[in-house]
Structures are given as structure tokens and as C-alpha cells.
Amino acid sequence: MPRPTQAQRKSETRTRLIDAAAELFAQKGFHAVSAEALADAAGRTTGALYSHFGGKEGLLLALLDVWKERTAERLAGELHQVADPGAHFEVMWRSVTRPADDDRGDSWLLLETELWLYGARDPLVGAPLARRYTEIRAQLGEGLADWAEATGSTLPYPPEETGALVLGVLLGCALQHRLEPAAVPEELVVNGLSGLLGLTPGRKTDRPRKADRPRKADPRRKADPS
């Protein structure tokens, strides 16, 4: 870009600031990041930040919009290859727990939680955030319903509710995984999701749904508190 126009520079500044916000909000949290730190990370100054977004909160809202789009794209991409749900869940789980591959690798869960927390306290953020979650549930649930329809199987819940449960497991397990990875092995989550939807857990192969009970691991050697 030898000659960036004004419009280009403006757009570039917006992007830079939003990216910096995604990074820093995830890493340190909204309130722990100063406007100056954001501007610095974006290679600009606070003046530019205020000019574009009116302040930190405006930047957060803009970030939320971008975040919405990115999530939609990512989900659509991952849901596109409609393999069996087992491999499917594996991909989703990894996309939620991946260490630091791309920019929103490990930060993803942190930013997600940061946004949730902010949204739970401030309706101005909570409303669009709630809409976003609804869209995720819908995409997730309809993807699975499509798969079920294609394979002739049936899901035990309607699509939106299926999406809620799947998203719930992924989120809740990811939170635990972040603090103690060993406590939530990938296989457990994948099997759990399969079992949740009435598919046979522990069996990613073409096993009929209730033919055999899941591998009832029988390590009953825990302390007996009686």
C-alpha cells in the first residue's frame, strides 16, 4: 500500500483498535485496560480512539459486532462439513480449547467470558450478546438437526434446545478445562455430547443407539463415604 487514502487509513485504524481491544480485553479485562494502552497497542493515540468510538465502551460495542460476525463465519465453516457428530464435536471442542494457534486462540474463552460478564451487568451489551447466543444456538441446533434428518435418526430435543445443551456443555467444560485441563479430557466431552443427544457415547462407529450401554468404566475404587 504505497498510498493509503484517508478512507483506508480510517478503516485501518478502526480495525487496529478493535483487534487491540480483542487482545487486551481478553488478556487483562475491560476495566484493567486503559484507553492509552489500547491506543498504543494499535499504534495510535487516545485521540484516535475517542474520535472513532467515543471511548472504551464504544470500542467494546464495536468489538462485539465484529465478534458476532467472526463467530457466525467460524461456526458456519465448521458446521459445513457435516460428518458424523462425533468428529464434529471434536472439532468444536478443539476450537474452544486450542492453546494459542491464531489470534483468538486461547483468548477466545477469556474474551467470551469477559463479554458475557460485561453483558450480564450492562443491558446495552447484554441485549446484542443475547441475540448472538441465540444465533449460535440456532446454527448449532439446525446443523445437528440436518445431520439427524440426513441419517434418519432423531434428536431428543428440538433444534434450538439441542443447541442450548451442546453450547452449554462446550462452555461449561471449557471453563473447567481452562483451570485444570486434565480434569476434562477431550474424549469425555465428545462422549458426553454424543450421549446427551441420544447417540451412543464411546462409540463413534455405526452402532445402534441403545444396543450397548456406554463403556461403563467400572473404576469404582473411590473412597466410600458411608
Added chain:
Amino acid sequence: MPRPTQAQRKSETRTRLIDAAAELFAQKGFHAVSAEALADAAGRTTGALYSHFGGKEGLLLALLDVWKERTAERLAGELHQVADPGAHFEVMWRSVTRPADDDRGDSWLLLETELWLYGARDPLVGAPLARRYTEIRAQLGEGLADWAEATGSTLPYPPEETGALVLGVLLGCALQHRLEPAAVPEELVVNGLSGLLGLTPGRKTDRPRKADRPRKADPRRKADPS
């Protein structure tokens, strides 16, 4: 208490500050609460806060300890009546989503998330927090394993992993519920948890699991069996 001793007053101040911290950290978030606001809410001044805890962070750590105990007690209390898991899950779900009954009513999820977020960023908080989650998983899993043993049924996963999945569903669904309560009805969570553990879902309503289910993209209101 006509004559509070020094020790009593000291203990009282600690308690007051910790309670205020639980309340305010949940409501506004750690960084959004000033030391003065905490002291005010506790009926003390910042001097007392620094004297007791050395600062806001020390107060957070103390709060985490208390939080651990309270969670353990609460879980133990709720797990004690070993009815069937269905009613069991119902109680747990309600304890996680209750509006504002007692002090840690609605605030519970907020504070929980706030602590998680802080812990994910700061190992000093993350380590004890991780231990706490491990204990919760253990209590949860062993309670269910006990029940399974008592009724002769078998769980598809070992106790700790069962606890991880159950806690995951509860947390992940609670996060969604907070933003959009209608999207995560209680029945869905209870049925989901039952299905997850290999128990028959849909048990609360004596309706067979595949009774009627709206097709994908069917805007018809789903049959709400209640």
C-alpha cells in the same frame, strides 16, 4: 452484644469486608470497585481494609477461601437428600439460577464468573480456584456414584468425570440462561442431565422421548409439555 471485645470487632470487620466484597465484586466486577466503596459498604474505612487484607487483591483471596467453604457446605447440604437425580438436578439448577433469594442469589453466577476470569488470568487466584472446582467435581460425582450404587444402576463415566460433565452442563446452561432465560428452560437442563448420565430423559413428563418433535426450521411453537 453490649460489649464487643477487640477480637470480636476484628472478626466482625473481616466478615463485613468479605461480605461486601462478595456483593460488590459480583455486582460491578473487581476492577470497577474501589477500595473506598468496599470499605463504605462494610461500614469501615480503607484503613481497615488495608490493615486486614493488605489491599483489594488480598480481600479477593480471602473471599475465595470463604467462597470455597460456603460452596462445599451448600453442595453437601443439597446432595444429602439422595432422592432421584431428577429432583436432584432440579434443585441444583435452581440454586444456580435463582433470582435473588438470599445474598448469593443472582449474584452467585456473576461472582463465580468474576472469580474464574480473575483466576484464569492470575495463577495466584487460579490455583486455589482450580482446587475448588476439583472438589466440586468430586463431591458431585461421588454423590451421583453413591446414588447409582444404591439403586443398582451404573454411570457411564467414573465419578470425577461425571462431576465434570454435570458441572459443565450446569455452568454452561446457567450462562446462557442469564442472558436469555426462555432459551434454557429448567426441564431441558434436567432432562439433558438425565440423558447425559444414561438415565431416561423426559422422565418428568411421562411422555416417551420421541413423542413429537418439531422438524428443523419449523417455526411452530414447540410442544411444551407442562
Added chain:
DNA sequence: GTCTATACAAAGATAGAC
């Protein structure tokens, strides 16, 4: 549209009196 400089407010933290 962006930068420099700065006014203004708020928070963290401490010293010393009681």
C-alpha cells in the same frame, strides 16, 4: 483524521492520631 499536551477526576496506598 490524527497527534500533542493537558485539565480533571478517581483510585491505590500510607502516615500518624486516637
Added chain:
DNA sequence: GTCTATCTTTGTATAGAC
């Protein structure tokens, strides 16, 4: 142990030059 008073740092936000 607790309070009052205060010091220092940090952050928000804006005004005006380029």
C-alpha cells in the same frame, strides 16, 4: 485496630495544532 488526612499514580476526556 481503626480512622482522618493526604500523597502519588493512573486514567478519562478534551482542546487545539498539524
